[in-house]
Amino acid sequence: MINSYWLGIMTQTGIYLLAVLGVCILTGFTGLFSFGHAGFMAIGGYVSAIAVKYGDLPLVAGLLLGTAAATLVGIAIGTPTLKLRGDYFLIATLGIGEAIRMILENWTFVGGAKGLTDVGKGISFPLVLLIDVVVIFMLANFLRSKHGRNCIAIRENETAARAMGINIFRYKLLAMGISCALAGLAGALLGHYMNYLQPTMFNSVKSNELLIMVIMGGFGSLTGSIISALILVPLPEVLRIGSAQEWRMVIYGLLVVLIIIFKPTGLMGYKEFSAKGILAFFSRLKKNAFKRQPKGGE
Amino acid sequence: MFIQQLINGLAIGSVYALMTVGYSLIYSLMSFTNFAHGVVVTVCAYVGYFVLTFFITNIPVGILVALVSGVAVSVLIELSTYRPLLLRNAKRLYLCIAGLGLSIMVENLIIIILSGRFKSYPSEVLSLGNLTVGNATIGIIDLVILLVSVVALVCLEVYIRTSKDGLAIRGASFSLDHASIMGINTDGLMIKVFAIAGALAGIAGFFCGIKYTAYPKLGSSLTNKAFISAVLGGLGSLPGAIIGSFILGILEVLVSGYISSTLRDVFSFSLLVVILLVKPTGLLGKSSEDKA
Numbered sequence: 001m002i003n004s005y006w007l008g009i010m011t012q013t014g015i016y017l018l019a020v021l022g023v024c025i026l027t028g029f030t031g032l033f034s035f036g037h038a039g040f041m042a043i044g045g046y047v048s049a050i051a052v053k054y055g056d057l058p059l060v061a062g063l064l065l066g067t068a069a070a071t072l073v074g075i076a077i078g079t080p081t082l083k084l085r086g087d088y089f090l091i092a093t094l095g096i097g098e099a100i101r102m103i104l105e106n107w108t109f110v111g112g113a114k115g116l117t118d119v120g121k122g123i124s125f126p127l128v129l130l131i132d133v134v135v136i137f138m139l140a141n142f143l144r145s146k147h148g149r150n151c152i153a154i155r156e157n158e159t160a161a162r163a164m165g166i167n168i169f170r171y172k173l174l175a176m177g178i179s180c181a182l183a184g185l186a187g188a189l190l191g192h193y194m195n196y197l198q199p200t201m202f203n204s205v206k207s208n209e210l211l212i213m214v215i216m217g218g219f220g221s222l223t224g225s226i227i228s229a230l231i232l233v234p235l236p237e238v239l240r241i242g243s244a245q246e247w248r249m250v251i252y253g254l255l256v257v258l259i260i261i262f263k264p265t266g267l268m269g270y271k272e273f274s275a276k277g278i279l280a281f282f283s284r285l286k287k288n289a290f291k292r293q294p295k296g297g298e
Numbered sequence: 299m300f301i302q303q304l305i306n307g308l309a310i311g312s313v314y315a316l317m318t319v320g321y322s323l324i325y326s327l328m329s330f331t332n333f334a335h336g337v338v339v340t341v342c343a344y345v346g347y348f349v350l351t352f353f354i355t356n357i358p359v360g361i362l363v364a365l366v367s368g369v370a371v372s373v374l375i376e377l378s379t380y381r382p383l384l385l386r387n388a389k390r391l392y393l394c395i396a397g398l399g400l401s402i403m404v405e406n407l408i409i410i411i412l413s414g415r416f417k418s419y420p421s422e423v424l425s426l427g428n429l430t431v432g433n434a435t436i437g438i439i440d441l442v443i444l445l446v447s448v449v450a451l452v453c454l455e456v457y458i459r460t461s462k463d464g465l466a467i468r469g470a471s472f473s474l475d476h477a478s479i480m481g482i483n484t485d486g487l488m489i490k491v492f493a494i495a496g497a498l499a500g501i502a503g504f505f506c507g508i509k510y511t512a513y514p515k516l517g518s519s520l521t522n523k524a525f526i527s528a529v530l531g532g533l534g535s536l537p538g539a540i541i542g543s544f545i546l547g548i549l550e551v552l553v554s555g556y557i558s559s560t561l562r563d564v565f566s567f568s569l570l571v572v573i574l575l576v577k578p579t580g581l582l583g584k585s586s587e588d589k590a
Contacts, residue, residue, distance in 0.1 A: 033391055035398070077571070080578050086533055087331045090394065091525045092574045098522060099567035106564055204518075208402060215395060246406045253403025260396045261382045 007125055013233040014128035015189045016210075017226065018135060020233075022182030023210045024217070024225040029143060030175035031155030031219075032082075033090050036097020037183045037210050042202035043100060044070040044184025045191035046110055049119035052192070059122045063188045070184020071177050078176040082169055097207050104199040115198030116191075123193040131189070135182065139222060142178070151175050152220065205249070212252050215259060223272045301434040303555045304548065309440040310509070311547020312447035316502035317524035318531070318539040319451065320495030326471040326534040327491055330390040333397030334375050335524070336517025337404045338496050342368045342503030343512040344408070347417050355422050361446060361504055368500015369493045375400065376492040384488070401518060408514040416511040443505045450501060451540060454494065458536075463490060471534075526570045532580035541581060 019041055026032050048066030051057045057065070077096050081089040105113045142148045150171045153161040162168055191197045213232050218224030239248055317339065324332045342364040349363050350356075379396050429436045458464035466487055470477035478484045506516055523546065528534075531542025546566065554562040573580065 031389075031391065033394060077574070080575055084578055086329065087325070087394075088529070088533065088574065088578055090331055091529055091533075092571070094522065094525065095567050095570035095574070099564065099571055102564040102567060106560055208398065211395075211398075212402075246410045249406040250403050250410070253399045253401070253406065256399030257379055257396050257403070260388075260392050260399065261379070264388060264392055 009234050009237050011123070011125045011128050011193055012190070013230060014125070014132050015123075015186050015193060016233045017132055017186075017229045018189070019183045019186035019210055020213050020217075020225055020229040021135060021139060021222070022179040022186070023214045024222060025139065025142075025151075025182070026175050026179035027211065027214050028217075028219045028221065028225060029148070029155060030151045030172060032172060032175065033211070034093040034179070034207070035090060035204070035211065036093040036095070036100075036207050037179070038202040038204065038206035039093075039097030039100040040070040040074055040180045040183035041187030041190065041206070042104060042197075042199070043073055044187030045197050045202070046104065046116070046187075047184075048188035049116055049191045049197055050110065052120035053116070053118065059120060059192060062120070062192070063185065066188030066191075067181050067184040070187065071181040074176050074180025074183075075173060078173050082172045082176065094204075097202075097204060101199050101202055101204075104202075110197075113199060115196055117196045119191050119195060119197060121192060121195050123189055128189060128193075131185070136222070136226070139178075143222065147171070147174065155220070209252070212256055215256055219264070221272055223274070299434070302436060303551050305434075305436050305440050305444070307548035307551035308544065309443040309447075309505075309547075310551060311544035312444050312451075313502050313505045313509070314520075314523050314527050314547050315451060315540045315543035316447055316498040316505075317520055318527040318543045319454065319536060320498040320502075321521070321524045322528050322534060322536055322539040323467070323491055324495055325528070326536070327467065327474060327488065328384075328390070328393070329534075330393040331397075331525070332495075333394055333521070334379065334400045335397075335495065335499060336519075336521035337375065337401050338368050338371045338499040338517070339503035339506065339520050340405070340408065340512075340514060340517030341371050342500040343507035343516050344412065344417070346504040346507045347419055347512045351420050355420055357442065361501060364500040364504035365497050366500070368496040368498070368503065370496070372492045372496020372499065373489055376489060380488075381485075384485075401521075405514050405518065412514075414514055416513045417507075418511045419508050439508060443509070446501065447505070450498060454498070455536075457494075463487070467491065523566065526566055529570060529573055529578075529580055532582040535580075535582045538580060538582035 019037060022040075023034060023037055026034055044066035046066075047069040048062035051065045052059060052062040073096070077092050078089070081092040104110060110116050143152070150161070150166045151174070153164065153166060154168055154171055158168060187202070190201070209232075213228045214225050216232070217226070217228035236245060236248065239245070317335070321332060321335050324330075324335075345367045346360050346364045350360050375397075379400055380393055383393055383396060427438050429438055429441070458467055466477065466482045467490075469480070470482060470484060470487060474484055477487075502520070503517070506512075506520060510516065524543075527542040527546045528539055529542070530546060531538030531540070546569075549569070550562050550566060553565045557565075
């Protein structure tokens with residue numbers, strides 16, 4: 001039925017989806033941009049791999065440790081920079097992403113540029129699917145809660161949010177923490193699924209891709225990000241011919257510029273994809289159809 | 299040995315300074331990070347390579363062509379990508395993303411058209427000879443780079459301090475809206491600022507082509523260095539940008555000379571992270587709490 005090749009692609013898509021959701025919370029809902037989220041994936045991946053390979057810990061402990069490590073580093077880098085106005089946070093994420101990759105490339109204990117092999121297997125598609133569903137459920141609830149609404153208020157207008165008594169710094173840090181935790185979890189899952197880790201898996205192109213998926217899906221739409229991840233993550237596998245990879249990035253770049261200029265809210269805008277929404281859409285369509293009839297009917 | 303390294307570091311630092319000053323100028327006016335700055339550098343490095351290889355092997359001509367094409371590319375980027383967003387008064391972060399998209403696009407287009415290989419400038423340019431002072435051997439090309447960069451930076455400083463446009467730029471860096479109310483044509487000013495930044499980035503691209511060869515990722519790797527220098531000196535401050543660039547250039551050369559050349563970039567990015575953790579406003583940074 002489904003051969004192992006497609007199952008593999010589906011598993012990877014599910015894993016990357018977690019990282020995209022992390023960026024979605026940070027960028028889509030809080031309005032902060034990270035250009036180094038692949039770095040946090042790398043932290044999660046390598047910490048978990050080291051814990052399982054050298055520490056002989058069970059896989060679950062590795063995943064938790066990886067997630068915790070990425071969260072801690074994210075909060076450590078967010079604490080000084082999120083207090084400042086200006087692009088400090090952006091440059092900090094860019095710097096940490098590059099720094100982590102370069103340190104991993106030069107650190108012989110984790111294999112340097114060659115990477116780390118035999119890090120412990122045990123990730124299957126059902127498990128990834130389960131984690132995805134749980135995470136999406138939790139994020140949807142978070143966004144409906146007071147805390148989620150505070151994050152959205154910060155994205156819309158920081159000054160107004162501050163005037164409403166929202167602690168801007170704390171909620172930005174919260175979004176950063178959630179986002180880095182998800183990136184770390186995704187990295188840890190990826191390592192244990194692939195059974196090897198390489199610094200180039202987490203380069204700046206990957207960070208940019210995560211951001212692009214969120215932008216294309218729509219600022220402030222969880223389902224938009226999910227849809228765009230489900231389409232864009234498997235795309236390179238489908239396009240494995242010649243210079244298709246470079247063309248893919250050219251088109252991504254062009255699309256991002258066009259989207260930002262012409263439809264800055266992305267594919268879904270601020271709307272969520274839901275059964276209710278679809279029904280409303282069709283009823284609107286019907287109403288419009290009826291409205292037009294008297295005009296056009298001669 | 300040390301003198302030699304120092305001159306090399308100053309040359310690299312001066313190239314960083316050209317980049318960082320252009321970046322800081324745009325940042326101080328419009329308070330957004332211009333990710334497309336690297337595009338100008340890459341394109342000009344390739345322009346310099348083609349001019350020197352196929353037309354005329356002459357460094358002054360190369361610098362001039364790179365400068366002109368830098369201005370052209372930078373203004374084109376402003377008009378095509380940033381202008382529609384600025385007219386709509388879009389969020390500043392949208393400008394960042396548009397710049398990022400543009401740089402991803404151009405980088406990969408160059409890989410497709412010219413292949414990802416490193417393109418080395420003709421050997422006549424590279425082997426200009428050396429100068430022996432005492433027991434130190436100094437590459438003449440390093441001195442040329444240092445001299446031209448310093449002249450360019452001094453020209454910019456004089457322009458900003460004395461001319462009417464300079465006054466407008468200084469005023470607009472406090473508040474673009476207020477400058478506009480005072481009768482300054484801010485749209486025109488932005489084009490001028492992008493042209494200046496493009497000219498500096500064009501020269502930087504040409505010199506980088508000479509020192510490191512031309513390759514598609516040249517611009518983005520150099521832009522990262524410019525960000526580090528800008529944060530080191532204090533984001534949005536022009537003197538800070540120059541000081542930060544020279545410090546970074548010299549430190550990088552010392553690290554690669556005395557410790558290990560592979561650790562150079564690790565060092566630079568770790569330095570950035572450390573600065574952001576310890577003193578995020580940098581050496582000369584204004585308190586950036588109030589500059590919204």
